[in-house]
Amino acid sequence: MFIEIATSFVGFSMSFLPAAALALLAVGAVRSKLPPVRAAWAIGSVGVLLGAWATGMVPLARSGMLMPPATFIDPPYILIPLIGGAVFLWSLGRFTSTGRTILGGLDQRHLIGFQVFRVMGALLLLGWLMGDIPWQFALPAGIGDIWAGIAAMQALNALHRGAPDAQALVMRANVIGLLDFAVAISTGLMTSEGFLHLMALDAPNIINLYPLALFPSFFVPLFIAFHLFSIEALNQEKRPDGSNVLLSRSE
DSSP states (O other): OOOHHHHHHHHHHHHHHHHHHHHHHHHHHHHHHHHHHHHHHHHHHHHHHHHHHHHHHHHHHHHTTTTOOOTTTSSOOTTIIIIIIHHHHHHHHHSSSSHHHHHHTTTHHHTTTGGGOOOOOOOOHHHHHHSSSSSHHHHHHHHHHHHHHHHHHHHHHHHHHHOTTTTHHHHHHHHHHHHHHHHHHHHHHSSSSSSTTOOOOOOOOOOTTTTTOOOOOOIEEEEHHHHHHHHHHHHHBBOTOBBOTTTTTTO
């Protein structure tokens, strides 16, 4: 029963999360006054990229290719979309002129606001309650995701109110979010079949099998990229005198 629920949830999220990211890019393009043709080309290209990426992960997940390496010398294929994907998305925003322009049109309300969707990690807790995901992974990863989403909500609320601690709450949300991923990746490796399988030996984790494999291979890289965008923006959103300009960009 849980697999059916997870399959439907992942299928919906494969469309929803990229659509939300593309909508933010469109907002950034408009706010930065990017020429329409250039904006359409950029957003369309990212849309095709994300669509191909998500679609390509499905057969890899079904084949078991995204499982942790069985031995120390086996290639860790799962790290290619997880880490490589996040770095690639960050590079598009950091090292291309169009990416920098679009991101320059966004403020922290958009960047950290994307992390609100992290509450989707509640699916992992459901998997534990239904007996399909070991608690050693589901509890820290699921609760961590929900905590990251709540922290993002708190930061977003502070930004909307113009609270003096808004910048600190944004950084806090980023730290919580990235630490959660570090814990989830670690416990995921230790509870899944592979050379690091140390826990849940009787009932191994299914996070690297379809449909849940779309979490580490597609959803997580998107969230990591937005964390990196947010942290970089924090370093740019202070004037030389140290005053906060989180909300100084035009609406």
